[in-house]
Amino acid sequence: xxxxxxxxxxxxxxxxxxxxxxxxxxxxxxxxxxxxxxxxxxxxxxxxxxxxxxxxxxxxxxxxxxxxxxxxxxxxxxxxxxxxxxxxxxxxxxxxxxxxxxxxxxxxxxxxxxxxxxxxxxxxxxxxxxxxxxxxxxxxxxxxxxxxxxxxxxxxxxxxxxxxxxxxxxxxxxxxxxxxxxxxxxxxxxxxxxxxxxxxxxxxxxxxxxxxxxxxxxxxxxxxxxxxxxxxxxxxxxxxxxxxxxxxxxxxxxxxxxxxxxxxxxxxxxxxxxxxxxxxxxxxxxxxxxxxxxxxxxxxxxxxxxxxxxxxxxxxxxxxxxxxxxxxxxxxxxxxxxxxxxxxxxxxxxxxxxxxxxxxxxxxxxxxxxxxxxxxxxxxxxxxxxxxxxxxxxxxxxxxxxxxxxxxxxxxxxxxxx
Amino acid sequence: xxxxxxxxxxxxxxxxxxxxxxxxxxxxxxxxxxxxxxxxxxxxxxxxxxxxxxxxxxxxxxxxxxxxxxxxxxxxxxxxxxxxxxxxxxxxxxxxxxxxxxxxxxxxxxxxxxxxxxxxxxxxxxxxxxxxxxxxxxxxxxxxxxxxxxxxxxxxxxxxxxxxxxxxxxxxxxxxxxxxxxxxxxxxxxxxxxxxxxxxxxxxxxxxxxxxxxxxxxxxxxxxxxxxxxxxxxxxxxxxxxxxxxxxxxxxxxxxxxxxxxxxxxxxxxxxxxxxxxxxxxxxxxxxxxxxxxxxxxxxxxxxxxxxxxxxxxxxxxxxxxxxxxxxxxxxxxxxxxxxxxxxxxxxxxxxxxxxxxxxxxxxxxxxxxxxxxxxxxxxxxxxxxxxxxxxxxxxxxxxxxxxxxxxxxxxxxxxxxxxxxxxxxxxxxxxxxxxxxxxxxxxxxxxxxxxxxxxxxxxxxxxxxxxxxxxxxxxxxxxxxxxxxxxxxxxxxxxxxxxxxxxxxxxxxxxxxxxxxxx
Numbered sequence: 001x002x003x004x005x006x007x008x009x010x011x012x013x014x015x016x017x018x019x020x021x022x023x024x025x026x027x028x029x030x031x032x033x034x035x036x037x038x039x040x041x042x043x044x045x046x047x048x049x050x051x052x053x054x055x056x057x058x059x060x061x062x063x064x065x066x067x068x069x070x071x072x073x074x075x076x077x078x079x080x081x082x083x084x085x086x087x088x089x090x091x092x093x094x095x096x097x098x099x100x101x102x103x104x105x106x107x108x109x110x111x112x113x114x115x116x117x118x119x120x121x122x123x124x125x126x127x128x129x130x131x132x133x134x135x136x137x138x139x140x141x142x143x144x145x146x147x148x149x150x151x152x153x154x155x156x157x158x159x160x161x162x163x164x165x166x167x168x169x170x171x172x173x174x175x176x177x178x179x180x181x182x183x184x185x186x187x188x189x190x191x192x193x194x195x196x197x198x199x200x201x202x203x204x205x206x207x208x209x210x211x212x213x214x215x216x217x218x219x220x221x222x223x224x225x226x227x228x229x230x231x232x233x234x235x236x237x238x239x240x241x242x243x244x245x246x247x248x249x250x251x252x253x254x255x256x257x258x259x260x261x262x263x264x265x266x267x268x269x270x271x272x273x274x275x276x277x278x279x280x281x282x283x284x285x286x287x288x289x290x291x292x293x294x295x296x297x298x299x300x301x302x303x304x305x306x307x308x309x310x311x312x313x314x315x316x317x318x319x320x321x322x323x324x325x326x327x328x329x330x331x332x333x334x335x336x337x338x339x340x341x342x343x344x345x346x347x348x349x350x351x352x353x354x355x356x357x358x359x360x361x362x363x364x365x366x367x368x369x370x371x372x373x374x375x376x377x378x379x380x381x382x383x384x385x386x387x388x389x390x391x392x393x394x395x396x397x398x399x400x401x402x403x404x405x406x407x408x409x410x411x412x413x414x415x416x417x418x
Numbered sequence: 419x420x421x422x423x424x425x426x427x428x429x430x431x432x433x434x435x436x437x438x439x440x441x442x443x444x445x446x447x448x449x450x451x452x453x454x455x456x457x458x459x460x461x462x463x464x465x466x467x468x469x470x471x472x473x474x475x476x477x478x479x480x481x482x483x484x485x486x487x488x489x490x491x492x493x494x495x496x497x498x499x500x501x502x503x504x505x506x507x508x509x510x511x512x513x514x515x516x517x518x519x520x521x522x523x524x525x526x527x528x529x530x531x532x533x534x535x536x537x538x539x540x541x542x543x544x545x546x547x548x549x550x551x552x553x554x555x556x557x558x559x560x561x562x563x564x565x566x567x568x569x570x571x572x573x574x575x576x577x578x579x580x581x582x583x584x585x586x587x588x589x590x591x592x593x594x595x596x597x598x599x600x601x602x603x604x605x606x607x608x609x610x611x612x613x614x615x616x617x618x619x620x621x622x623x624x625x626x627x628x629x630x631x632x633x634x635x636x637x638x639x640x641x642x643x644x645x646x647x648x649x650x651x652x653x654x655x656x657x658x659x660x661x662x663x664x665x666x667x668x669x670x671x672x673x674x675x676x677x678x679x680x681x682x683x684x685x686x687x688x689x690x691x692x693x694x695x696x697x698x699x700x701x702x703x704x705x706x707x708x709x710x711x712x713x714x715x716x717x718x719x720x721x722x723x724x725x726x727x728x729x730x731x732x733x734x735x736x737x738x739x740x741x742x743x744x745x746x747x748x749x750x751x752x753x754x755x756x757x758x759x760x761x762x763x764x765x766x767x768x769x770x771x772x773x774x775x776x777x778x779x780x781x782x783x784x785x786x787x788x789x790x791x792x793x794x795x796x797x798x799x800x801x802x803x804x805x806x807x808x809x810x811x812x813x814x815x816x817x818x819x820x821x822x823x824x825x826x827x828x829x830x831x832x833x834x835x836x837x838x839x840x841x842x843x844x845x846x847x848x849x850x851x852x853x854x855x856x857x858x859x860x861x862x863x864x865x866x867x868x869x870x871x872x873x874x875x876x877x878x879x880x881x882x883x884x885x886x887x888x889x890x891x892x893x894x895x896x897x898x899x900x901x902x903x904x905x906x907x908x909x910x911x912x913x914x915x916x917x918x919x920x921x922x923x924x925x926x927x928x929x930x931x932x933x934x935x936x937x938x
Contacts, residue, residue: 235473235477236474236477279508280508287503287506291503291504291506291508291509291511293496293500294499294503295504295511297496298496306511307510310510310511329493336485336488336489336492339485340481340482340485343478344478347478350474351471363474363477367477373485378484378488381492383487383491
């Protein structure tokens with residue numbers, strides 16, 4: 001029997017944040033407009049109930065690391081409170097996605113633990129991924145330059161969010177046992193291409209196909225994310241430094257090439273160097289983001305008292321700017337630290353687990369979250385060029401949230417094994 | 419097959435295959451593996467693990483650095499970069515806040531509303547009920563053209579930005595109610611201002627009237643002027659910007675004019691201080707200094723006269739020779755004490771009066787002595803010099819804003835009279851006061867005399883860049899104060915390029931103002 005009181009304190013903090021946030025949102029509503037404020041209270045209690053129920057189940061079923069979910073639920077609470085302040089309809093949808101996400105979290109937890117097939121179907125991951133990419137390209141709709149989602153009924157699904165998980169499994173199954181890829185290369189063999197160099201190079205080529213597809217869909221952020229994870233993996237599991245260097249050089253050449261030949265990449269870079277010269281047009285997004293961050297000061301304007309709605313895409317990519325404006329730089333730093341301790345626990349799980357496949361999957365998920373956070377946060381504060389990508393667990397978006405919970409469920413499962 | 423790769427990976431893979439096999443087969447063939455093999459596996463696995471673990475820790479350190487750089491940059495941005503950034507006009511937050519705050523009113527000393535804002539259709543409109551009368555005092559506040567003068571300088575007060583009241587207004591802000599800005603009370607007297615505006619008719623020039631004891635500005639008019647109401651501003655903007663008469667120039671504070679004979683009061687001050695009080699001069703109507711002839715207005719000769727008469731008749735020949743007699747040092751000294759060349763602190767921007775000589779020749783000294791040459795003064799500064807004489811030699815700091823109140827009457831700021839310069843000592847001031855009374859009683863300033871009130875004054879007819887080419891383009895000046903034994907008002911009047919003398923054109927305007935103020 002576990003001593004539950006030991007774990008009670010952090011969850012209280014999450015509940016408290018939700019209570020304060022939703023109470024403020026309740027008071028913030030102007031008395032004379034026709035919005036039903038009781039829904040705000042209901043939404044707040046739904047979020048608290050979902051979090052507490054999930055946490056109780058994690059403890060009850062002894063599902064391994066109990067802090068992972070707490071960190072995520074804190075991030076998620078901040079995200080939903082902020083979303084609620086920006087657009088209550090989106091936030092209500094997000095709460096429904098949260099419920100779906102939590103179901104997926106448990107489903108993936110059990111699926112990963114009970115089914116022992118994940119490291120066996122190595123060749124399936126790239127194949128399924130490429131099929132999903134092609135589906136997106138053929139049936140996909142586009143917005144703001146990216147061409148990255150398909151419509152299923154009334155819901156827009158971003159398949160690249162699912163591909164993220166598949167990509168990690170692909171990397172993990174290769175590094176667990178590169179021989180699995182021999183079978184895949186048979187077809188190539190029959191075309192009388194030398195097999196000697198095939199395995200590693202096929203692996204690398206498969207990686208670049210992933211990244212190439214993302215480039216085609218103009219999902220630059222995700223493309224950089226995949227490449228970042230790839231480079232980290234080459235460093236950790238690949239043994240020849242030369243391979244790493246080779247890929248880094250390839251990447252640099254690719255970047256220089258695309259700077260000159262792809263307008264949208266040049267724009268990203270130029271607006272990073274100097275967004276002020278074309279502030280009304282290309283530099284608009286990033287400068288509005290900086291205004292928001294700068295206007296909040298260290299302590300923020302207070303929830304509902306700033307104007308983050310001036311920032312385009314504030315509910316998705318730029319939600320961190322809204323957090324900085326209304327919850328202050330300290331609020332923003334708190335979010336960064338939450339992601340950091342999440343990454344730290346991910347590394348810890350990865351180091352403790354015995355099975356190589358589990359270890360690599362845990363590391364992959366952790367790196368995916370950490371790098372994604374860095375890419376988007378660095379982008380909106382203009383530390384690095386801005387590439388559109390969601391902030392895990394905080395940005396609005398069903399695909400992103402559900403994919404996040406799928407990854408979390410798998411990480412939870414691995415922590416159980418550790 | 420795999421030997422093209424490195425040794426580590428081979429071992430790694432081998433182990434993994436074994437582990438996998440173990441995982442698959444384990445349930446069926448409970449620990450059927452060879453013990454030796456297991457030990458060997460274990461050793462190899464440890465070697466692999468150590469290396470991978472090391473690399474993973476490096477990766478963790480890299481992730482640490484990435485996150486730390488985010489925190490560091492965010493802090494750096496907040497501390498050092500944001501202040502330059504957030505005032506950008508593309509940051510709509512500023513305007514948003516302005517729209518939500520009802521801009522404070524501007525009133526005269528008696529509470530007459532001179533500028534106020536009203537909400538109409540969710541938008542604020544700034545209204546100036548007296549149109550052009552205050553265009554060079556209050557300025558304008560326009561969404562399109564920005565703000566000027568008092569509207570600009572006191573913008574924070576008018577919007578109520580500078581108080582740390584954010585916390586206290588929290589409830590209002592949560593409820594989305596408009597905030598109210600602070601009201602500004604000027605020291606201007608609306609009646610006097612309206613009269614001054616009327617007296618200027620369509621002439622170009624400026625009037626400044628102030629209280630010599632406190633430095634409070636009572637009336638200040640610059641002509642030409644403009645209607646600062648947004649709609650009129652929009653209609654006339656283009657033509658006004660292009661206009662040769664420069665209607666946007668606040669002549670009272672920004673216009674730089676040759677002071678002409680009004681400057682003689684300063685020359686005289688220096689003369690009295692240098693023991694020249696009892697000198698008698700022979701005025702023959704003209705004098706030649708270093709080959710340059712200087713003559714009196716109209717070429718009149720006054721014969722043997724003392725300083726008092728010389729000032730009353732405004733003798734150029736006498737003051738030119740006094741200038742030469744005093745020399746550069748004394749003239750510079752009195753100019754400096756009167757604040758010429760210094761920035762005068764005021765509620766709206768003031769041009770710097772200048773005494774623009776590097777080294778002075780005798781002709782320069784002569785010209786400076788009678789207020790010609792390279793001396794340029796703002797009308798406000800001349801009014802201040804006049805008020806300094808009236809106030810026992812002390813020039814008070816001029817002020818336009820007498821108090822600032824919140825919308826519910828709490829006083830935030832109140833004007834306190836401050837000394838700016840001691841221009842001359844008490845005795846000298848008294849003597850010049852007396853001589854200036856003579857100017858009005860029996861001299862060039864007769865037109866400023868008021869029955870039953872002792873008025874002190876000095877006229878000026880200033881040569882300028884136009885009058886040197888074309889007759890009848892002189893500036894007409896008058897400075898003065900009253901009542902002479904206990905001054906309540908000091909004035910400066912200038913009519914640009916009027917072509918008439920200060921005594922005939924400017925003095926009557928001063929008389930009307932003084933008489934209106936003293937008789938209430």
